[in-house]
Amino acid sequence: MTPGRWMKASVTMIEPNDHFCSDCAVRGIAVCASLDPAELGEFEHLGRRVHFGAGETVFSEEDITTSFYNLLEGVMRLYKLLPDGRRQIVGFALPGDFLGMNLSGRHNFSADAIGAVTVCQFAKTAFGRFMEDRPHLLKRINELAIRELSQARDHMVLLGRRSADEKVATFLLGWRERLVPLKGSSNTVPLPMSRQDIADYLGLTIETVSRTFTKLERHGAIEIIHGGISLRDPARIEALAAA
Amino acid sequence: MTPGRWMKASVTMIEPNDHFCSDCAVRGIAVCASLDPAELGEFEHLGRRVHFGAGETVFSEEDITTSFYNLLEGVMRLYKLLPDGRRQIVGFALPGDFLGMNLSGRHNFSADAIGAVTVCQFAKTAFGRFMEDRPHLLKRINELAIRELSQARDHMVLLGRRSADEKVATFLLGWRERLVPLKGSSNTVPLPMSRQDIADYLGLTIETVSRTFTKLERHGAIEIIHGGISLRDPARIEALAAA
DNA sequence: AAAGCCGATTGACCCAGATCAAATTTGACG
DNA sequence: CGTCAAATTTGATCTGGGTCAATCGGCTTT
Numbered sequence: 001m002t003p004g005r006w007m008k009a010s011v012t013m014i015e016p017n018d019h020f021c022s023d024c025a026v027r028g029i030a031v032c033a034s035l036d037p038a039e040l041g042e043f044e045h046l047g048r049r050v051h052f053g054a055g056e057t058v059f060s061e062e063d064i065t066t067s068f069y070n071l072l073e074g075v076m077r078l079y080k081l082l083p084d085g086r087r088q089i090v091g092f093a094l095p096g097d098f099l100g101m102n103l104s105g106r107h108n109f110s111a112d113a114i115g116a117v118t119v120c121q122f123a124k125t126a127f128g129r130f131m132e133d134r135p136h137l138l139k140r141i142n143e144l145a146i147r148e149l150s151q152a153r154d155h156m157v158l159l160g161r162r163s164a165d166e167k168v169a170t171f172l173l174g175w176r177e178r179l180v181p182l183k184g185s186s187n188t189v190p191l192p193m194s195r196q197d198i199a200d201y202l203g204l205t206i207e208t209v210s211r212t213f214t215k216l217e218r219h220g221a222i223e224i225i226h227g228g229i230s231l232r233d234p235a236r237i238e239a240l241a242a243a
Numbered sequence: 244m245t246p247g248r249w250m251k252a253s254v255t256m257i258e259p260n261d262h263f264c265s266d267c268a269v270r271g272i273a274v275c276a277s278l279d280p281a282e283l284g285e286f287e288h289l290g291r292r293v294h295f296g297a298g299e300t301v302f303s304e305e306d307i308t309t310s311f312y313n314l315l316e317g318v319m320r321l322y323k324l325l326p327d328g329r330r331q332i333v334g335f336a337l338p339g340d341f342l343g344m345n346l347s348g349r350h351n352f353s354a355d356a357i358g359a360v361t362v363c364q365f366a367k368t369a370f371g372r373f374m375e376d377r378p379h380l381l382k383r384i385n386e387l388a389i390r391e392l393s394q395a396r397d398h399m400v401l402l403g404r405r406s407a408d409e410k411v412a413t414f415l416l417g418w419r420e421r422l423v424p425l426k427g428s429s430n431t432v433p434l435p436m437s438r439q440d441i442a443d444y445l446g447l448t449i450e451t452v453s454r455t456f457t458k459l460e461r462h463g464a465i466e467i468i469h470g471g472i473s474l475r476d477p478a479r480i481e482a483l484a485a486a
Numbered sequence: 487a488a489a490g491c492c493g494a495t496t497g498a499c500c501c502a503g504a505t506c507a508a509a510t511t512t513g514a515c516g
Numbered sequence: 517c518g519t520c521a522a523a524t525t526t527g528a529t530c531t532g533g534g535t536c537a538a539t540c541g542g543c544t545t546t
């Protein structure tokens with residue numbers, strides 16, 4: 001309510017509880033889309049907004065799950081590490097995504113902020129209690145899980161059976177598509193993540209990602225711009241991705 | 244009830260409705276584990292048992308979803324095809340697995356029987372209606388989805404970041420682990436699927452799978468037996484899979 | 487504006503796994 | 517048991533993408 005809104009903390013910043021779900025940016029697309037205005041009032045008290053800076057880790061694989069997270073702003077990378085340090089990014093999270101569900105009681109992947117991020121954090125127990133007698137919320141969470149499962153299967157095809165060119169093309173189109181509900185349709189695809197992140201998402205090395213971008217640019221299919229890619233010949237990229 | 248139990252059909256065989264959920268093999272582990280005995284009586288009338296022979300397709304990607312399936316007996320391969328015929332197997336289904344959930348109204352992968360298979364088939368609409376006022380069933384389905392999502396993420400790591408040796412070792416141990424609840428623990432791992440299926444699951448070629456098996460056998464880590472693999476040196480395989 | 491840093495690009499070379507091509511084994515059936 | 521057809525194994529060779537090693541270029545710091 002006051003002008004100086006943030007509580008300062010060494011790393012993460014916790015916003016005072018002066019916000020309302022009703023005017024939340026992700027109200028219509030996140031888990032809360034399933035709640036009616038009356039429920040929303042109660043729901044409001046369960047979550048608190050937390051900010052993370054670029055590169056900060058929100059939770060790590062194998063951590064005991066104490067919270068669920070609803071991403072409000074920014075982009076996160078979700079990844080798993082092998083003991084020797086090899087990394088596979090299993091997905092990028094965007095506003096509206098719900099993170100932290102698992103059966104084991106421990107997170108089964110790690111999650112970092114890419115750039116500044118705001119999440120709505122819920123205590124697992126309180127959230128579970130709230131959901132107990134609200135099957136429509138459970139249904140919404142189930143829908144999100146099923147959607148993710150479908151995405152995960154698509155990604156398996158990409159990782160197991162596609163060439164580097166196809167991987168990169170498919171990634172660019174898929175990422176652009178995911179941004180449509182947030183930023184509208186455009187041939188300019190912002191890429192807030194690093195080349196290393198893209199490589200670890202596509203099961204490639206950073207060098208191959210870089211070379212593939214350069215090659216596509218030489219062929220006039222894309223233009224590499226600051227902070228992203230511009231699709232110059234979307235049809236060509238689509239042909240590669242379809243292949 | 245009578246000796247001649249099966250209705251013959253050209254391909255699939257539909258069992259007459261003389262069975263009971265209460266003595267179903269997967270009663271304790273499938274979706275129906277969430278139902279109490281009273282509900283089970285009603286549930287019984289929703290599903291019918293259907294048999295498929297080796298190699299038959301139960302449903303195909305992009306088919307309109309009219310049914311859900313509860314696998315009772317046998318093994319299925321779940322896969323996606325690229326337009327040019329490349330195949331990625333996204334999972335193998337075992338008894339207790341629930342198939343067919345999706346948001347789009349169309350199946351997002353295809354499913355074939357590997358060997359003889361029995362499923363419990365439910366009309367989507369009737370099942371949906373039944374689930375409507377039974378949140379514990381929804382909760383069970385959500386649990387199964389979350390479990391699958393976790394498996395899918397593990398598989399992404401395998402496809403994107405593991406070597407052929409590691410893939411094969413991880414597959415053998417993972418498959419053995421999945422069989423424990425069904426057949427108990429053993430160093431003999433039955434492999435009902437073909438080498439091609441294994442290759443398409445691991446993102447390899449059939450030749451590489453064959454060579455890797457041969458190599459592991461030469462090194463004394465496994466023995467290739469009829470219809471499967473015997474783990475001679477489980478520690479060695481575990482070391483490869485952990486790597 | 488020079489220096490330093492870090493992510494990205496480019497080049498040279500290499501190798502794990504793919505491809506192509508035979509064997510060889512297995513299984514189904516008359 | 518013999519015959520096919522299909523699945524698997526094995527061998528020879530090739531190549532897409534990895535590895536190793538410089539640069540390059542855009543920021544920040546001073």
